[in-house]
Amino acid sequence: MSRALATPPEWHIGRALVPLFEEFNEAIIAELARAGYGDVRSSHRHIFVHIDDEGTSITELAARAGISKQAMVQFVNELQAGGYVVRVPDRHDGRSKLVRTTNKGERALQVSWRAIAALEARWETKLGPRRMAALRKALRELTGEDAAQ
Amino acid sequence: MSRALATPPEWHIGRALVPLFEEFNEAIIAELARAGYGDVRSSHRHIFVHIDDEGTSITELAARAGISKQAMVQFVNELQAGGYVVRVPDRHDGRSKLVRTTNKGERALQVSWRAIAALEARWETKLGPRRMAALRKALRELTGEDAAQ
DNA sequence: ACGAAGTAGTAAAGTATGCTTACCCACATA
DNA sequence: TATGTGGGTAAGCATACTTTACTACTTCGT
Numbered sequence: 001m002s003r004a005l006a007t008p009p010e011w012h013i014g015r016a017l018v019p020l021f022e023e024f025n026e027a028i029i030a031e032l033a034r035a036g037y038g039d040v041r042s043s044h045r046h047i048f049v050h051i052d053d054e055g056t057s058i059t060e061l062a063a064r065a066g067i068s069k070q071a072m073v074q075f076v077n078e079l080q081a082g083g084y085v086v087r088v089p090d091r092h093d094g095r096s097k098l099v100r101t102t103n104k105g106e107r108a109l110q111v112s113w114r115a116i117a118a119l120e121a122r123w124e125t126k127l128g129p130r131r132m133a134a135l136r137k138a139l140r141e142l143t144g145e146d147a148a149q
Numbered sequence: 150m151s152r153a154l155a156t157p158p159e160w161h162i163g164r165a166l167v168p169l170f171e172e173f174n175e176a177i178i179a180e181l182a183r184a185g186y187g188d189v190r191s192s193h194r195h196i197f198v199h200i201d202d203e204g205t206s207i208t209e210l211a212a213r214a215g216i217s218k219q220a221m222v223q224f225v226n227e228l229q230a231g232g233y234v235v236r237v238p239d240r241h242d243g244r245s246k247l248v249r250t251t252n253k254g255e256r257a258l259q260v261s262w263r264a265i266a267a268l269e270a271r272w273e274t275k276l277g278p279r280r281m282a283a284l285r286k287a288l289r290e291l292t293g294e295d296a297a298q
Numbered sequence: 299a300c301g302a303a304g305t306a307g308t309a310a311a312g313t314a315t316g317c318t319t320a321c322c323c324a325c326a327t328a
Numbered sequence: 329t330a331t332g333t334g335g336g337t338a339a340g341c342a343t344a345c346t347t348t349a350c351t352a353c354t355t356c357g358t
Binding site for chain 1: 169170266
Binding site: 057058059069070073077087090093094095096097 | 333334335336337
């Protein structure tokens with residue numbers, strides 16, 4: 001019945017990671033909605049972050065995102081309905097189609113990049129350029145990237 | 150029809166924030182499941198991170214978490230069914246009940262703290278103690294905390 | 299002291315989302 | 329020609345909520 005069996009940690013990264021992740025997501029979605037791309041949802045990043053400029057097959061997109069083909073088909077259908085991507089036949093494989101961004105898709109991507117840049121700028125004013133650079137480098141290394149500029 | 154209308158950013162924080170957030174979540178849920186608390190889901194953090202030792206009302210928990218009372222009732226019901234929390238009457242208000250953690254709830258909390266500590270330790274081996282401390286400080290400041298130890 | 303108005307908790311139902319499994323067809327490759 | 333692979337439909341499921349509606353209790357104004 002005794003309370004306080006163990007002392008809780010004074011602070012841990014989750015206290016920041018969770019709200020920061022939410023802030024990141026909401027900043028992008030809100031900016032997209034403001035720019036007229038209100039039908040883009042955060043799960044559509046599975047396409048936007050993995051799609052190549054020359055187009056990418058559904059199977060490949062699904063593999064990169066780590067979800068099933070069927071789930072990816074759904075997301076592609078949604079973005080295609082919104083006019084953000086199109087399916088074009090693959091010249092090298094009659095079964096395959098390549099998903100490509102449309103001009104509208106490119107514009108939406110640019111809006112999201114601007115939203116991210118704005119968020120990073122806000123963070124930089126809080127931390128200063130030196131510490132913000134260090135933060136970016138640290139985060140990048142933690143995800144296994146080289147972080148070699 | 151021209152492609153490459155704007156250059157995509159070489160790298161941005163989302164590339165790290167998203168996978169790191171997922172890693173954080175999965176590390177806790179996996180460790181809880183391994184310890185026999187498989188019925189705790191990540192949304193239950195809404196309770197665990199906001200609950201006071203003396204107990205907290207549903208209305209207060211909902212306000213802190215930024216969700217509706219009804220949603221909070223659901224999460225409390227689930228955790229109560231699992232034996233992690235109980236509802237006790239509030240002496241000062243006949244309408245109100247206080248949600249309190251049980252011993253099992255406290256044990257689950259400790260498991261999650263250990264999982265977080267282990268994750269932070271793994272990150273520290275990648276970055277070294279100095280840069281890890283700087284990362285923690287930066288993240289903490291970004292969420293509006295003082296970060297004054 | 300007393301009725302009106304507000305607040306705490308809750309049940310029930312509905313909605314949006316992000317998936318999965320089970321199948322199936324078309325085409326490619328051996 | 330058999331087998332595999334790409335794309336797809338249909339259905340189902342778990343999750344994380346919200347809206348609506350109601351009861352019990354408290355507080356406030358008179």
